[in-house]
Amino acid sequence: MIVTGNNEEEMKAFKKNMMKKFEMSNLDNLTYFLGIEFDMNSQGVLIHQRKYAQDVLKRFNMLNCKPISTPVDTGVKLSLVNDVKEVNPTLFKQIVGSLRYLCHTRPDIAYGVGLVSRYMVKHTTSHLVAAKRILRYVKDTRSYGIQYSKNQSDELVGYSDSDWSGDKHDRKSTAAYLFMIGNAAFSWSSKKELVVALSSCEASYIATSMTACQAQWINMLLMELQLVKDEKMELRIDSKSAIDLEKHPVAHGRSKHIETKFHFQRDQMNNGKLEVKHCKTDEQIVDLLTKPLKQSSFDYLKKKLGMAEASN
Amino acid sequence: MRNFERFSDQAVTDEGDIVQSVMLAEAEPVSFEKALKQNYWKKGMIEELESIEKNDTWRLVQLPTDKKCIDVKWVFKTKLKPDGQVAKYKARLVARGFLQKYGQDYYEIYALVARMETIRLIVAIAVKNNWSMYQLDVKSTILNGELEEEVYVNQPPGFEIKGKEEYVYKLDKALYGLKQAPRAWKKKIDSFLVQQGFLKCVTEH
Numbered sequence: 021m022i023v024t025g026n027n028e029e030e031m032k033a034f035k036k037n038m039m040k041k042f043e044m045s046n047l048d049n050l051t052y053f054l055g056i057e058f059d060m061n062s063q064g065v066l067i068h069q070r071k072y073a074q075d076v077l078k079r080f081n082m083l084n085c086k087p088i089s090t091p092v093d094t095g096v097k098l099s100l101v102n103d104v105k106e107v108n109p110t111l112f113k114q115i116v117g118s119l120r121y122l123c124h125t126r127p128d129i130a131y132g133v134g135l136v137s138r139y140m141v142k143h144t145t146s147h148l149v150a151a152k153r154i155l156r157y158v159k160d161t162r163s164y165g166i167q168y169s170k171n172q173s174d175e176l177v178g179y180s181d182s183d184w185s186g187d188k189h190d191r192k193s194t195a196a197y198l199f200m201i202g203n204a205a206f207s208w209s210s211k212k213e214l215v216v217a218l219s220s221c222e223a224s225y226i227a228t229s230m231t232a233c234q235a236q237w238i239n240m241l242l243m244e245l246q247l248v249k250d251e252k253m254e255l256r257i258d259s260k261s262a263i264d265l266e267k268h269p270v271a272h273g274r275s276k277h278i279e280t281k282f283h284f285q286r287d288q289m290n291n292g293k294l295e296v297k298h299c300k301t302d303e304q305i306v307d308l309l310t311k312p313l314k315q316s317s318f319d320y321l322k323k324k325l326g327m328a329e330a331s332n
Numbered sequence: 333m334r335n336f337e338r339f340s341d342q343a344v345t346d347e348g349d350i351v352q353s354v355m356l357a358e359a360e361p362v363s364f365e366k367a368l369k370q371n372y373w374k375k376g377m378i379e380e381l382e383s384i385e386k387n388d389t390w391r392l393v394q395l396p397t398d399k400k401c402i403d404v405k406w407v408f409k410t411k412l413k414p415d416g417q418v419a420k421y422k423a424r425l426v427a428r429g430f431l432q433k434y435g436q437d438y439y440e441i442y443a444l445v446a447r448m449e450t451i452r453l454i455v456a457i458a459v460k461n462n463w464s465m466y467q468l469d470v471k472s473t474i475l476n477g478e479l480e481e482e483v484y485v486n487q488p489p490g491f492e493i494k495g496k497e498e499y500v501y502k503l504d505k506a507l508y509g510l511k512q513a514p515r516a517w518k519k520k521i522d523s524f525l526v527q528q529g530f531l532k533c534v535t536e537h
Contacts, residue, residue, distance in 0.1 A: 021521075022451065024458040024465040031466065034528060038468055041524060042476060046469035053451075053467060064459040067452070124448050166452070168459040202460065206452040241450065241535045247457060 022050055056125060057165075059330050064172075068165025068330045069125050073158050076118045080111075080155060087160035088153060089319075091132035092312035098139060098147055099189050105145050112143045115151045122158065125165045127198065127208045128322050129154055131309045134194070134210045138187070167328040172202025176238070176248075178255045179299075179306040180231035182213065184220035186311065193217050195227030196309035197234055204326030207234065210309035219274065221261035225282060228257060228266065232285035232294055239293065252292055255285075256299040263296055364406055367423070368490050373408060376423035381491060384425065387475050390485070390501035392493065401484045401500050402437065403428045404507070425488055426509035437483055443514040450536055470521075477506040477516025 023031055035047055050058045059066040077083050119133045136151045179198045185191040192212050199207040211230070217223035235253045242248040257263060265275055266286055288294040307313065308321045367373035384390065395401055404427050411420040432438050458465050470476065483503045487493065506513035526532070 021468045021470075022454070022465060023468060024454065024463045026461065026463055028464065031464070035466065035468065037528060038470075043471040044468060045471045046467055048467060050465040050467040058455070058465070065455060065465075067455065168456040170459060170462060172456075172460055174460070201453065201456045204456060206456050207449040237535065238449075238453070241453070241533070244533060244535050245457075 022053060024050075055121070057330070059165075061167075061331065063167060064169040066165050066167045066328060066330050067125050068163060069122055070163045070165075070330060073122060073162035076122065077155060077159060077162070079118070080115055080152075082152065082155045082159065085152075085156050085159055088156045089160075089315045090313065091129045091154045091157040092135065092150070093153065094312045094314060096135070096150060096312055097188065098135065098150060100139070100142050101189070107143055107145055107148045109143060112148055112151065113140060115148075115155070116140065119151070119154055119158075126158075126327075127166075127205050127325055128161075128164070128308060128318075128327060129157065130208060130210045131194075131196070131311070132157075134212070138212060161329075163330040164322075164327055165330060166204050166206075166326050168204050168326075169202065172204065174202065176201055176242075176253055178231055178235050178253060179304065180224075180228045180255060180257050181259070181304055181306045181310050182217075182220075182223040182227035183310045184217065184223045187212060191216050193220075193223035193226075194310050195223070195230050196306050197227065197231035198306045198309060198325065199234070199238060200305070200325065203324075205305075207238065208306075208309060209234070215279070218277075219261075221259055221265060222275070222278060224257060224259035224262035225265055225275075225278065228255070228262060228296070229282040229284045231255060232288050235294060236288065252295055255294055255296045256304070257296060258299050258301045258304045260298060263298055266296055364489055367406065367408055372421040373423060376408070376421045377406060377425075377488075377490065380423050380425050381488065383472065384475070384507075387472075387505060389475060389505040389507065390503050392496065392499045393484075393502045394498070395484055395500045399482065399484055400433075400436070401486050402431050402510075404485045404488050404509075406489065424508060427483075427485055427507045429509040429511045429513075432483075432511050438481055438510070438512040441511045441515050443518040447536065473517055474506050474508050474513045477513055477518075477520050479503050479506055479510075479512065479516055481512065483510065 023034060025031055038044060039047070049060070052058070055069060055072045057068050057070060059068065077085075116133065116137050119129065120137065123130050123133055132150070132154045136147060136154070139147045177200050179200070180196070182193045182195040184193050186194050192215070194210060195213045196210040197208065198205050209230075213223065213226050215226070217226055232255070235255065239248070239251050239253055243251060266289060269283075269286060285294060285296075289296060301307075302317075305321055305325050308318065308325070313321070367377070404425055407424045407426050409422045409424070410418055411422050413419045455465070484500045485503060485507065486500055487497070493499065503510075506516040522532075
């Protein structure tokens with residue numbers, strides 16, 4: 021259980037009551053919770069999973085592997101059909117499961133992990149190699165996590181984007197969102213869309229509707245905690261055509277077939293709960309969650325979303 | 333109190349790890365017969381039984397004819413210090429919950445867990461506002477939960493009471509491994525927190 025608040029006295033009293041009622045084993049500052057480490061440093065708190073990552077590497081015998089600088093090969097082509105040699109399904113599923121848990125403090129591997137998790141039904145050597153590549157990447161970056169700082173701003177911004185028919189097998193696109201508080205990410209997702217999008221604009225539009233749902237939930241949570249009064253959240257996307265589609269509800273040939281549920285964000289915008297802004301493609305942080313990137317841009321975006329290395 | 337936020341963690345402490353290892357059958361490969369002969373394991377088992385007794389977990393009764401009984405089993409785990417030395421020989425008594433039948437031994441088993449996103453968001457807000465954050469762990473969390481269902485378990489192997497071998501234990505509180513154990517704990521902590529003046533977050537549950 022984590023307790024925090026602005027009133028030390030009340031927290032002290034609560035701790036006392038807990039002790040009276042239950043046998044307690046820990047009442048100290050937050051350091052290790054659900055496998056996540058909380059490092060207090062001069063700037064604030066860095067959350068990371070170094071120990072968990074280390075255990076995972078050990079478990080899969082990857083402690084001595086050759087490290088690599090990005091989790092996903094830019095030319096990666098995974099499919100359900102090509103090579104035939106199947107690998108041990110249990111091993112593959114164990115690796116993917118462990119990696120998924122690691123994603124709790126690691127948005128940088130979220131795309132890669134999402135990619136390999138699509139092949140839980142059929143997994144061949146190429147899928148195992150892709151999964152192991154993520155482990156190789158983790159090896160040298162196991163101390164990385166997200167830095168939350170004391171002097172960050174309160175500003176909440178959501179980013180949303182998608183690739184277009186990235187899955188060569190069923191031609192579905194990958195949608196992703198990422199929410200930042202100040203200069204650190206706290207909520208993200210990278211997920212294959214459930215329907216086939218006919219254009220990149222449409223793919224982006226569907227991604228925005230996913231993002232709008234998440235934005236709504238975050239807003240409700242913050243309102244309940246009485247931490248925000250203004251319920252408008254800013255959403256940044258880099259697709260001008262998708263923004264146009266959101267702002268001008270005209271049904272023309274290319275968009276008239278879009279399912280009603282994907283117009284959720286349009287409604288949210290009209291209600292003043294969302295504000296969609298355009299951002300330049302190279303400022304689009306969420307790129308990290310929709311496609312494999314080259315090392316230079318990968319490292320740049322990683323820093324931008326608040327990832328840093330834990331000391332010692 | 334309104335600025336407080338609470339999370340119910342589902343026993344993801346050392347104890348929770350043991351529960352998990354029971355599920356994964358990754359506990360230490362110590363056979364029960366062997367363990368009985370080893371003094372340190374025996375000591376661990378006695379300690380576990382003492383804490384169960386102290387906790388008023390169960391009562392020795394005769395099994396009603398229309399009721400079924402669930403087996404319990406010992407799980408052994410050597411706890412290590414960070415430097416690799418043995419810290420403790422821990423024996424945990426677990427119920428074989430997979431033998432439980434729905435509608436008879438258990439009903440609802442749903443228990444809440446916190447969303448990771450919420451935890452990250454709260455941490456970010458706490459850091460920003462310079463609030464201190466504390467971590468509270470309850471010992472043997474699961475054993476605190478009170479059971480609503482009538483559940484009977486066999487006497488633990490190796491510790492049957494002489495002359496009363498036919499008797500079984502009726503559980504008043506949960507044991508590790510029972511299907512409803514996490515829910516029983518959640519109810520307990522829930523009512524306690526509400527009594528302490530906490531409000532439940534409607535968006536989160």
